[in-house]
Amino acid sequence: MALYVLDKTRRRNKRQDDSLIAEPIKKEDEPNIRSINRLESIRHAHNIKKEECTDRMEDYLEVIYELIKQKSYATSADISESLNVSSPSVTKMVQRLYDQGYLNYEKYRGISLTQQGTSVAIDIHNRHSLLTEFLIMIGVNKEIANMDAEGIEHHVHPETLKKLEEFVRIVKKKNPKI
Ligand code: CA
Numbered sequence: 001m002a003l004y005v006l007d008k009t010r011r012r013n014k015r016q017d018d019s020l021i022a023e024p025i026k027k028e029d030e031p032n033i034r035s036i037n038r039l040e041s042i043r044h045a046h047n048i049k050k051e052e053c054t055d056r057m058e059d060y061l062e063v064i065y066e067l068i069k070q071k072s073y074a075t076s077a078d079i080s081e082s083l084n085v086s087s088p089s090v091t092k093m094v095q096r097l098y099d100q101g102y103l104n105y106e107k108y109r110g111i112s113l114t115q116q117g118t119s120v121a122i123d124i125h126n127r128h129s130l131l132t133e134f135l136i137m138i139g140v141n142k143e144i145a146n147m148d149a150e151g152i153e154h155h156v157h158p159e160t161l162k163k164l165e166e167f168v169r170i171v172k173k174k175n176p177k178i
Contacts, residue, residue, distance in 0.1 A: 058121075060083070065121030073111070075111065132149040135148060
């Protein structure tokens with residue numbers, strides 16, 4: 001397929017040469033253009049992966065926070081069940097969150113959050129509540145609002161959140177029934 005596409009490009013270039021519309025592409029330029037594009041796509045993929053990883057970390061912290069609120073501690077099994085992920089994945093992520101200073105792990109007392117972990121979890125929790133409230137306000141049903149907020153919560157600029165908060169507050173003031 002790639003060869004076919006390249007071949008077609010060459011043929012098109014040849015046609016352009018024939019009609020003297022475009023300069024012929026110099027041979028040494030081709031690999032450069034290709035490697036720049038390749039580098040861009042690697043960088044792009046890497047950024048997506050990094051973003052996905054941050055989203056996951058935030059979800060873990062939020063779930064751990066909720067579990068601690070409910071039963072004053074969290075175990076790997078609880079997290080695995082709540083997030084519907086395998087226990088090796090939980091172990092890996094718990095290790096990463098521990099390394100980065102977000103949680104404490106004690107063999108017999110389970111997992112707890114550090115101050116840094118708690119503050120990320122509370123931030124995500126508040127974002128989630130606000131976004132859900134906003135989506136319900138504009139007519140989205142509760143289940144979908146919750147589902148969408150789960151994804152959006154990681155990607156909203158603080159400035160946008162501030163504006164959304166103001167908006168929700170004003171609408172509620174005008175229509176207390178909402
Ligand atoms: Ca989420």
